[in-house]
Amino acid sequence: MRPELKEYPLDSLFASTFDIARKVGRSTEKERAILLKNVPYVSGLLGPLLSLGKPATTFLEIMAEYYGNLINAKKQGKKVVMTTFCFDPTIFYAFGNLVPVTLEVGTVITSILWKRGSFDFMDFCTEVGFSETGCSSQRGAMGAYLAGAGVDIDMVAVNMGGVCDTNSNAYSFAAQYLNKPFYGLDYPAELTPDDVTQYHRKDYRALIRFLEEHGQCSFDIDRLRELLDEKRLQESLMDELEEMQRLVPNPVPGIFHLLIYAARYTFSGGKKFTQMLREMIEIVRNNAENGLSGLGKPEKSRAFLFYIDNFSFNVGMFDWLEKNQVSHMGCMLSRTFSETAPYRTGVPGTTFSINTKNLDTMIDSLADINARMPMTRTIRGPYDAPNMWLEDSLSLAKIYKADCCIYNGTPGCRNTWSNVKLIMRDLEKHGYPTHLVYADAFDGRVENWETTAMRLDEFFKIRGLL
Numbered sequence: 420m421r422p423e424l425k426e427y428p429l430d431s432l433f434a435s436t437f438d439i440a441r442k443v444g445r446s447t448e449k450e451r452a453i454l455l456k457n458v459p460y461v462s463g464l465l466g467p468l469l470s471l472g473k474p475a476t477t478f479l480e481i482m483a484e485y486y487g488n489l490i491n492a493k494k495q496g497k498k499v500v501m502t503t504f505c506f507d508p509t510i511f512y513a514f515g516n517l518v519p520v521t522l523e524v525g526t527v528i529t530s531i532l533w534k535r536g537s538f539d540f541m542d543f544c545t546e547v548g549f550s551e552t553g554c555s556s557q558r559g560a561m562g563a564y565l566a567g568a569g570v571d572i573d574m575v576a577v578n579m580g581g582v583c584d585t586n587s588n589a590y591s592f593a594a595q596y597l598n599k600p601f602y603g604l605d606y607p608a609e610l611t612p613d614d615v616t617q618y619h620r621k622d623y624r625a626l627i628r629f630l631e632e633h634g635q636c637s638f639d640i641d642r643l644r645e646l647l648d649e650k651r652l653q654e655s656l657m658d659e660l661e662e663m664q665r666l667v668p669n670p671v672p673g674i675f676h677l678l679i680y681a682a683r684y685t686f687s688g689g690k691k692f693t694q695m696l697r698e699m700i701e702i703v704r705n706n707a708e709n710g711l712s713g714l715g716k717p718e719k720s721r722a723f724l725f726y727i728d729n730f731s732f733n734v735g736m737f738d739w740l741e742k743n744q745v746s747h748m749g750c751m752l753s754r755t756f757s758e759t760a761p762y763r764t765g766v767p768g769t770t771f772s773i774n775t776k777n778l779d780t781m782i783d784s785l786a787d788i789n790a791r792m793p794m795t796r797t798i799r800g801p802y803d804a805p806n807m808w809l810e811d812s813l814s815l816a817k818i819y820k821a822d823c824c825i826y827n828g829t830p831g832c833r834n835t836w837s838n839v840k841l842i843m844r845d846l847e848k849h850g851y852p853t854h855l856v857y858a859d860a861f862d863g864r865v866e867n868w869e870t871t872a873m874r875l876d877e878f879f880k881i882r883g884l885l
């Protein structure tokens with residue numbers, strides 16, 4: 420690892436970056452204009468973000484608090500748990516003394532904020548023995564923690580066993596390399612049978628015992644109930660946003676998706692996240708009442724990203740869509756699959772509900788939620804099996820009246836690259852022009868932005884979408 424990258428620990432850099440950025444959000448217009456002129460490196464990102472208004476400032480506050488918690492964890496006698504974005508973090512907050520660090524969120528922030536991306540950290544993982552063909556979403560931030568350029572990790576708790584080999588292997592590699600205790604929830608290939616539900620719930624209880632043992636604490640039942648009640652409220656607010664997204668034109672700004680899922684993966688159940696959602700609803704309702712699109716200009720077409728977004732060129736993909744008047748209809752990361760979500764497929768057992776009646780129902784709810792996080796739900800089995808990737812994508816494209824579908828992912832994702840051509844063929848058969856982006860969502864070295872943009876131009880023009 421280059422010594423320059425170890426000079427300032429990653430989490431401290433993020434904590435101070437977000438702390439300054441959140442203060443800018445509260446500044447006057449004049450102060451902001453002067454400040455943005457003096458920070459050319461980030462003004463292209465910060466300026467458009469802050470122009471979104473209150474939700475953007477609240478988002479920056481959420482991230483400042485998240486990284487602030489991390490860098491203060493040891494001073495406050497807390498333990499740091501390395502985890503994945505597919506793991507709902509509510510349980511860590513219920514313990515009170517556990518602080519989650521979500522690798523993929525760190526990778527995305529590094530890729531979006533820094534022109535040098537997270538390439539050095541990715542490469543460090545391979546230098547110390549991790550496979551270079553693994554998913555880049557973990558490697559981007561993982562390298563920093565392996566190199567000692569991040570906070571000290573106390574344990575690793577994840578949930579992709581049975582769903583994604585590269586995700587599970589990344590975390591088990593990190594646990595072995597750092598010599599830390601590891602727990603991985605396991606998922607069978609099916610989601611809905613009763614014995615699968617019972618397996619998930621039993622496994623989740625074993626995870627809680629692991630956290631109690633290695634965190635030397637037990638969780639507070641009242642705090643857990645409070646967090647889950649808040650989470651239920653957050654689900655209903657996200658439902659409202661998703662429902663409004665069905666309108667033509669779509670009144671939801673595309674970048675809201677990124678803010679929502681980043682906040683959900685780090686602050687699920689937290690009150691600030693609720694505040695951000697309420698602030699978004701205010702903007703979106705106003706757009707909807709006035710027949711405005713969230714693009715700030717007329718909507719020409721609607722694109723559903725049936726896998727994930729692209730984070731490797733600042734927010735290049737979001738910018739491209741906006742500039743070309745294409746509404747971003749969300750991606751796999753946007754959806755929660757609560758029982759009240761507008762896009763639930765209606766197959767029994769595919770969604771979750773939150774029941775806070777007693778301790779058992781709360782733990783069952785958490786186990787069910789974890790089994791329905793984006794990838795643990797949608798790509799755990801064959802892509803064309805019932806309620807898996809194809810069915811979800813078709814029903815989402817339909818209810819959001821998508822004009823086209825776009826695949827954007829990471830070449831390390833064997834789960835999706837192994838069958839992406841098949842699902843594209845099926846989506847085309849159902850009438851959706853479908854485009855495959857060859858770039859890596861997190862690693863800008865795989866395909867340069869000019870090529871990605873040129874291929875998007877070509878697709879949208881030739882398929883008559885603009």
Ligand code: SF4
Nearest residue numbers: 554583586794831832
């Ligand atoms: S993007 Fe693919 S490889 Fe990466 S964590 Fe998700 S399923 Fe796994």
